[in-house]
Amino acid sequence: KNEVEQSPQNLTAQEGEFITINCSYSVGISALHWLQQHPGGGIVSLFMLSSGKKKHGRLIATINIQEKHSSLHITASHPRDSAVYICAAPGPGGGADGLTFGKGTHLIIQP
Amino acid sequence: EPEVTQTPSHQVTQMGQEVILRCVPISNHLYFYWYRQILGQKVEFLVSFYNNEISEKSEIFDDQFSVERPDGSNFTLKIRSTKLEDSAMYFCASSVAYEQYFGPGTRLTVT
Numbered sequence: 001k002n003e004v005e006q007s008p009q010n011l012t013a014q015e016g017e018f019i020t021i022n023c024s025y026s027v028g029i030s031a032l033h034w035l036q037q038h039p040g041g042g043i044v045s046l047f048m049l050s051s052g053k054k055k056h057g058r059l060i061a062t063i064n065i066q067e068k069h070s071s072l073h074i075t076a077s078h079p080r081d082s083a084v085y086i087c088a089a090p091g092p093g094g095g096a097d098g099l100t101f102g103k104g105t106h107l108i109i110q111p
Numbered sequence: 112e113p114e115v116t117q118t119p120s121h122q123v124t125q126m127g128q129e130v131i132l133r134c135v136p137i138s139n140h141l142y143f144y145w146y147r148q149i150l151g152q153k154v155e156f157l158v159s160f161y162n163n164e165i166s167e168k169s170e171i172f173d174d175q176f177s178v179e180r181p182d183g184s185n186f187t188l189k190i191r192s193t194k195l196e197d198s199a200m201y202f203c204a205s206s207v208a209y210e211q212y213f214g215p216g217t218r219l220t221v222t
Binding site: 030031033035041042043044045048050086088090091097098099100101102103104 | 144146148153154155156157158159166167169200202209210211212213215216218
């Protein structure tokens with residue numbers, strides 16, 4: 001079973017700031033998920049990455065497999081980015097394994 | 112774009128009653144999952160399902176719970192004799208391999 005730790009738990013920043021959220025996990029994995037959860041509860045998948053870096057708009061995710069660490073960055077943050085950001089890691093069984101979720105980072109971007 | 116759907120969006124039931132939560136995964140996906148999120152807590156894995164049988168289940172998924180794929184499209188979670196502590200958001204997800212796609216969730220309230 002993977003243990004997933006995220007930091008910080010809460011983050012408040014001003015519009016335009018560069019945001020970094022960190023995630024570490026205990027067991028080597030095939031791919032790590034970054035997810036977004038808005039008030040109201042729905043979960044949206046942002047990234048799944050197994051190596052290196054992925055970029056989607058103002059969001060960038062990086063992963064270091066050797067160090068078992070991933071980061072999610074938001075450039076030019078905007079109030080609409082306010083949400084809970086969650087990283088989740090699978091078990092060693094790959095697709096058949098459920099994800100272990102971090103506790104999430106509650107991000108608030110103030111105008 | 113194909114998406115995972117769940118019904119109902121909100122279910123209220125009395126303690127001791129049985130509930131069935133329904134999910135329609137994305138049509139060519141092979142792996143199916145149920146997760147739950149108790150209010151204020153992190154998302155927790157319940158069960159994964161592949162090739163018409165349970166692949167993995169967590170400690171939470173005891174005899175009170177069962178899953179079924181009754182036809183080619185639906186994937187259901189049955190909770191027998193509901194308890195107050197079953198109140199949570201229940202998410203269904205599906206995947207082809209590693210990347211999981213989440214449904215919008217069913218909020219279950221047990222009174």
